[in-house]
Every structure is written in C-alpha cells, then in structure tokens.
Amino acid sequence: MTVFDLRVAPWVALVREGRRVEVGVREAVVDAHTFDGLALDDPLEAVAVFRQVLLPVVLDALGAPRGLDEWSALWNAGRFNENQINEYLDSREGLFDLFDAERPFAQVAGLRTAKDETKPVSLLIPRLASGNNVPLFSARTEDAPPALAPAAAARALLAAHCWDTAAIKSGAVGDPRMSAGKTTGNPTGPLGQLGVVLPVGASLFHTLVLNLPIMPLGPRPRDRPQWRTADPASSRWSEREALGLLDLLTWQSRRIRLVPEPDSTTVGRVVVRQVVLSAGDRLTGSVQDLERHTAWRQTEKPRADEPPSRPVRHQPGRAAWRGLEALLATAGPTSARVTAPMALTQLAGLQARGRLPEDLPLRVLTVGVRYGNQSAVIEDVMVDEIPLPVVALVADSAVRETVLTVAEQAERLRVAANRLGDDLRAAGGGDKVPWDKSQRLGDVLVYALTPAVRRLLAGLARHPEDTERAEDAWAVVARRLAWEVAEPALSGAGPGTFLGRHPEQRFAPRLAGAEASFRRALNDIFGPVPVPAATAAS
Incomplete structure (x- = not known):
C-alpha cells in the first residue's frame, strides 16, 4: 500500500535562509519561526497550501485568539507551542495520507466515472496543456502529461480546490446530478472569484499569526476543517453556506482522486500521471463575514437576489501599489465603495492599540486569476508583492x-x-x-x-x-x-x-x-x- 503522510513527508514548499526547501506539515508549523516564508515559484499552489493546510492546522490546533492579549501573547512568544501542534497532528493518524485507501487527503476514495475514464494530471495545473486550456509557449501537450511526484501532486490537488476552471466536469458514479456522463454549471474554485490579498511577515511564523483571526466568541459550533468531518467525502456534493472559517478555508470545491502508479525510473517510488476530477461543493450566500483575504466593493443598487458587496478582483497588468487606496480602506469604504480585506483591518486595529511595532517588516502578496471562454480556461495569473508600512493601515496617520x-x-x-x-x-x-x-x-x-x-x-x-x-x-x-x-x-x-x-x-x-x-x-x-x-x- 502506498503511503504519503503529509504530516511528515516533505511537500510544503518554503524558503529557509534564501533557499527553497520542502518539509512536512509538522516541521512547517513547529519550526515556522525558522523559515523565511512561502516559496512562490507557483503562487497559486503556495496560497492554496497556506489556506487549505497550514493556517487551518494552526487555527484548529491552537484555537483562535479570543482577544488582543491572547493574540499579543502568541506573537511575542515567537514560535508555536510544539506540544500542542504535535498532539494535534498525532491524533489525526491516517487523515493526512495522500493515498489512503478509505480516506485520501482532500479526495474521494474510489471516485470514478461510468466508463472508468481518467484525465491527465495536467488538468490540475493551469500552466500545463489540458483539453482546450493550452497556455501560450507550453512545451507539453495533453498527450504527454507530466509524471508528478507525490509532493507536487499534493500541491496541485489543493490548488485545484482553490482555483479550478468552471464549466463542464466529468460525471462521477453516485452523483445524482450527473447527466449524460457530465455535470454542468460548475463555478470556478472559490479563490478564482477573489483578488487574494495575503499579509506576509518576516518569517512563516509571523505570516501565520498575522493571518490568525481574533474571535472573541470562539469558532462557530459546527465549524471544522475538511479532514475532521464525520464521514469521508463521496461523489455526492452539495450547495450550502460555509459553516465557518475553517470550513471555508478547506472548502472542497471539487471531487478528486489522484491515481498513483509505479515510477518507471525508481524502484519503490510512485508518480501521478492521471486523475479523476468531478463536481464538488458549491458555496451559496455571501462569505463577506468570513473571507479575510479579499477587498469588497459595495453594490450600488443591489437587486433583491444580489449580495450587498462583491469581492474585488485584481486586474491584469496592474501593479499592486496602484490599489493602495483599497488596501488601506480599513476604517470604511473609499469613494469607490471599497473596503479593505478583513486581515488588514485587524492589523490596523492591532497597530492602533500598540500591539505591533511601527517598523514591522510587513509585505502584502496579491494573487489572482483571469479566466477566459466562460471561465473554462485560465488566461492569466496576476501576482505581485509590495512592502506596506503597517502604520499606513491606521486611519489619520501621517x-x-x-x-x-x-x-x-x-x-x-x-x-x-x-x-x-x-x-x-x-x-x-x-x-x-x-x-x-x-x-x-x-x-x-x-x-x-x-x-x-x-x-x-x-x-x-x-x-x-x-x-x-x-x-x-x-x-x-x-x-x-x-x-x-x-x-x-x-x-x-x-x-x-x-x-x-x-x-x-x-x-x-x-x-x-x-x-x-x-x-x-x-x-x-x-x-x-x-x-x-x-x-x-x-
């Protein structure tokens, strides 16, 4: 039986002392203070790993700070509690195995189509050719898919949950909404509908803590990450509201099964060349009260069936600094009715109350996707990172x-x-x-x-x-x-x-x-x- 335990196997791409390294979840979180931050060679994957695994693990293992004092105590500690992290991960034996027979991580065991068809794993990677999604200057065709090592397959899997294209998906056996072997009406992955804005600190530890929400009332009663749900995921999917922040961060927007096979070049190793991908859960209702990593624009005259605000998406070719007015709108909407991301608004409150140093080396990473042809292909990926004086987040500061x-x-x-x-x-x-x-x-x-x-x-x-x-x-x-x-x-x-x-x-x-x-x-x-x-x- 193939085992790839994401808790310990090297797969999370980070930077340490200026060099790219891959580590397991346990090392990434326990030693977060020793890493410079996320490796951004593939920003879609980096954001997906951060949101779908690293931040939820910290939030679920340690709990959200209940107030300024708890947040400050964690910040000043300079590292996470190793015993708490280890206890949390040790108690999740088998839930982080990428190829588990009964509950593979972020997948559906036995997922298949009526004809047992599979697709090239390039379907999970926007920069590679797949179907009618053929990037300009791509060196590969769909007929020659790459052989992904388990680490790369895990990152691509999470990125698909966040950024996958819309339109028709393969119909899975057991999906009651399948028709003629297909499922239609699929939206893009949830992050594809946002302009992601991620506060970044001097280390991975600082980045994680800067993104931890302060929750005076604690998490919502039914909120939990996908790996802690009572039953394994099946081909059946639902349309529902997010149960809370953990549910939103680990949202399973697709039903996926990686297909491992022996590596022809190395005895005992496996690679992933094929995948089954079908429709997944669809978000309903507004997530503005939960989503922390995007700015919001108020709808001028919303209809009864429209949300009062919509996420602000990044524009191709537009540098992040040109959107500074929106990033700094922490005290209320701008003249264009835009409010800052919740994560930056929280940092503004912390700075105003003296919980963050004025010379904090804060950066802001912006990531977004432009889709084309009815959102069925990815045309562009927008990435930028700018330094941002934390004092600038505070209203009325010079x-x-x-x-x-x-x-x-x-x-x-x-x-x-x-x-x-x-x-x-x-x-x-x-x-x-x-x-x-x-x-x-x-x-x-x-x-x-x-x-x-x-x-x-x-x-x-x-x-x-x-x-x-x-x-x-x-x-x-x-x-x-x-x-x-x-x-x-x-x-x-x-x-x-x-x-x-x-x-x-x-x-x-x-x-x-x-x-x-x-x-x-x-x-x-x-x-x-x-x-x-x-x-x-x-």
Whole structure:
C-alpha cells in the first residue's frame, strides 16, 4: 500500500535562509519561526497550501485568539507551542495520507466515472496543456502529461480546490446530478472569484499569526476543517453556506482522486500521471463575514437576489501599489465603495492599540486569476508583492496620508502621460489610441514609477517618521521619470506636429501645445519647479 503522510513527508514548499526547501506539515508549523516564508515559484499552489493546510492546522490546533492579549501573547512568544501542534497532528493518524485507501487527503476514495475514464494530471495545473486550456509557449501537450511526484501532486490537488476552471466536469458514479456522463454549471474554485490579498511577515511564523483571526466568541459550533468531518467525502456534493472559517478555508470545491502508479525510473517510488476530477461543493450566500483575504466593493443598487458587496478582483497588468487606496480602506469604504480585506483591518486595529511595532517588516502578496471562454480556461495569473508600512493601515496617520498622496499623484501622472500621447497623435492628424489597444505612454510611466514606489513604501516601513522627506524625494524622482518618458515621445514626433494639421487655427493641436499641457499637469501635481536661490537673485 502506498503511503504519503503529509504530516511528515516533505511537500510544503518554503524558503529557509534564501533557499527553497520542502518539509512536512509538522516541521512547517513547529519550526515556522525558522523559515523565511512561502516559496512562490507557483503562487497559486503556495496560497492554496497556506489556506487549505497550514493556517487551518494552526487555527484548529491552537484555537483562535479570543482577544488582543491572547493574540499579543502568541506573537511575542515567537514560535508555536510544539506540544500542542504535535498532539494535534498525532491524533489525526491516517487523515493526512495522500493515498489512503478509505480516506485520501482532500479526495474521494474510489471516485470514478461510468466508463472508468481518467484525465491527465495536467488538468490540475493551469500552466500545463489540458483539453482546450493550452497556455501560450507550453512545451507539453495533453498527450504527454507530466509524471508528478507525490509532493507536487499534493500541491496541485489543493490548488485545484482553490482555483479550478468552471464549466463542464466529468460525471462521477453516485452523483445524482450527473447527466449524460457530465455535470454542468460548475463555478470556478472559490479563490478564482477573489483578488487574494495575503499579509506576509518576516518569517512563516509571523505570516501565520498575522493571518490568525481574533474571535472573541470562539469558532462557530459546527465549524471544522475538511479532514475532521464525520464521514469521508463521496461523489455526492452539495450547495450550502460555509459553516465557518475553517470550513471555508478547506472548502472542497471539487471531487478528486489522484491515481498513483509505479515510477518507471525508481524502484519503490510512485508518480501521478492521471486523475479523476468531478463536481464538488458549491458555496451559496455571501462569505463577506468570513473571507479575510479579499477587498469588497459595495453594490450600488443591489437587486433583491444580489449580495450587498462583491469581492474585488485584481486586474491584469496592474501593479499592486496602484490599489493602495483599497488596501488601506480599513476604517470604511473609499469613494469607490471599497473596503479593505478583513486581515488588514485587524492589523490596523492591532497597530492602533500598540500591539505591533511601527517598523514591522510587513509585505502584502496579491494573487489572482483571469479566466477566459466562460471561465473554462485560465488566461492569466496576476501576482505581485509590495512592502506596506503597517502604520499606513491606521486611519489619520501621517504615513497613510503620504502613501495615498503618492498613489494619487502616480495615477494623475499616468493620465497626464496618456493625454500627452493623445495630443501628439492629434497634432500629427491621428486618432487617440483606444484604452485597451497597444501600450500607451501612461503604461510606460507606471512601469518606470513602480521601483520608486516600492522604495518609498519600504523606506516608510523602516522609518515611518520620515514622511516629509519621503514625499519630497518622491516628487523629485517622479518628475524626473515623467520627463524621461515624455521627452523621447516629444523629440520623436514627426515634423508635421510642429504646426499641426491646421496651422491656420490658433488652438489646433500641435507639438508646443502638447508639451505645455504636460508641463502644466506636472506643476499641478507637484507645484512649480523651485527656482535656485542664485538664479532668483540674479
């Protein structure tokens, strides 16, 4: 019998002293303070392992802090209680075995289709070709699926529960909703409908504690992770509300069975080439009161059958710092009716009450997926990570005002650069570039500004008292970068732009007007360029 015990077998991908390592769940949690954090070579898998296993294990084994004092005591301890973690995992003998005959972890034993069909394991991995999901530049085809080691198969399994595509799934024997060998109407995995925002600390221990919820009343009575449910999962699935946070974190959105086979290259080892994947549980109702890792946008005029808020999803090509207003909306909705993720709102409360140091090395990891063709394929995976001064989460703090000012000015610079490009095209007799076509000057400028914004955020995280110096330095650097983007466009404009297509018209589009308009925009954003004292005196 094949055994792969996730408690001890190496499979959780982490970083220790700058190097990627794989460890079991026990070592990952007990020694969490010794790891730098999650390995992000596959961010979808990293988030899935964190949410589906590591965080629920800590939450279920230790219980949620009941108040600020309990949370602070855990934070200040600097490591998890080894005896409690070991006792919890020891009492779950067999429940974490990836290939258990009766209750394989996060799977259904004996799951099969009426024709005993299986699919390539690449079905679980968006970056590999599978069916009509063929990523650009993929080196593999569906006819040549990879042979996944158990560790890789475990990570892919959890990622499928979180991010799997929608649409038709294979019908499983015993599923009463199967029709003609298929099950239709499947939504994407639950995280695919969110813009995941994960607070990240200096170590895995800090990351886990930063994401632990404070629950004054404790967990809901029936709430538990999937491995502690009374009965093993079957091919039958249900539509229901989440019973609590643990249930939501370990939600089984698919019914899956990994098919192990002997490794032809190594005696005694197994690999996974085939898988059975069918419909799983579907969430009903709003999860806003439970889901901690996404921002929410209030629906302006919701219908009776609509939720009052919807999760905010990340936009392809948009750096995380451009969404700072939403990340910092911890005290209430923004002008766009967006509120911050619950995890960041809790950190704001902890910081305001002095439970977190002002120079905490906090980062924010953002992960999201863009689906295409009726959400049946994955077109893009959006990943970013930015430093975030924890003081900026607190309402009315000087750091918060500085960060929001910088984000607003950067957006105004983007608009000004786009307008400059439109004005130059108009001076040459061309039409504006549609917002969704080609690369505009504003996009180039945002790309150039990104390193500067990251440096500013990192600097304020270390020195939150230096807001004035940070703003002054930002204004100098941002103005310089804006001209570095604008000047090639101005100098490269054609001869016809000097007088424009209608030189007889006084206010017709021309090169000088485009440059003057851009210069005014910079002065509106940052104020006029200071005149050196010596020049003014002369």
